[in-house]
Amino acid sequence: MAVVAILAITAGFLFAKLPDADAFNARVEQIFVQNDNLTSQAEIKLLEVLAQSGTAFSDVLANYRVIIFILLIFAAALLLAAIIFLLLLIGLNKRMTEIRRAGIEVQSLRILRSENAVMLNDMAFSLTPAAIETLSVLAEARMDDDILTGAQIEAMISGRNEADCDEAAGATRIKRLRDSLGNQLVSELLVRNISRKGYALSVAKDAIRVD
Template identity: 70%
Template sequence: MTSSFVTKGNRIVWIGFAVVIAILGVAAAFLILSLPDANAFNAQVERIFIENDTLTGRADLKLLEILAQSGTAFSDTLASYRMVIFVLLVFSCAMLLSALVFLLLLTTLGRRMAQIERSGIQVRSLVIQRNENMVYLNDMGFKLTPAAIETLSVLAEARMDDDILSGSEIESMISGKPSADCEEAAGATRIKRLRDALGNQMVSELLVRNIARQGYMLSVAKDAIDVR
């Protein structure tokens, strides 16, 4: 399902590329074709020369010469306009395509983050050293309080036994009191303090899972846990 969604997203992006290029191409063709012919002015001057062969006076010839020079200037101006329009269209096309690429990258990143949230953090090793109040998560080391270490150790031992602990059971195992005498809120408070001690919200939220109506557990493979 995920691969089909990705394929559909990529298809939409390529369709967007094609639509953008088509729109800019049509706009470029319309603008360029809307401009008058660069030689139209010179053609009109030439026709005046041909149709008015009686214009032989010095002033008349000077006027026609000026008109011819104006036609040449007009032709050069239109040529420069066409170049400016072409450059602007290329620039706008590049900007729009860049925006679509960034949109695709953001969409892909958001999809990957959603997959991480659904699957949980990938933990290769979780080493808990009680005597040093340290926990090593992959290559990251965290200095925790003794209470946080006890909470994490209890969760790790329960994970190795495939158990899910409620808040009252966590409080009972740490305090040594019967589970019936412990409150659910006390264990939830210990979980909150553990997450605060871990610091990184993503790490803490994905490492310590809260299963509705069941309790708490670590999202770590059993063979990756080492409690010392």
């Protein structure tokens, strides 16, 4: 609506600033009136040519007005079509994301410590040793139905007392694990962030295997 309003204001400004189609004819008529003493054949012929030129100019100017009006309508239609297609693409993207989320189900999770890798269904991910440790801790907690805070994760990996560990350190380990997994959709499905509680794996206990 804002774009259409801007185009409408622009069109009004252009039409207001364009000279009237009969302005040239009015000026020629004024010359006839002010110079009624022109009697020679050449002078009269000149005035006739001016009058004909004024008529041609009026026709051209009227055509320009129509062309400008059509171009403005065309521009407004293109902008509206672009907005509609953009909204359709956004809606389609959200729908595809929902379908992908619903279609991906973690049926098996196998952690290979010796190879620094994890098998998620039929997909294999190579992780850093630190990411493997974080994932292993989360897997053990999931098998015990526990939810770990960032401080607990840091304590279990580093071997320090939980009171001496920072919540942000565990959150950093979770972030690095998700970065190692790479695929944002997979990482969000695999590692859940439970508000005010901590982190947990979204995997059934019997689907987890740590080697």
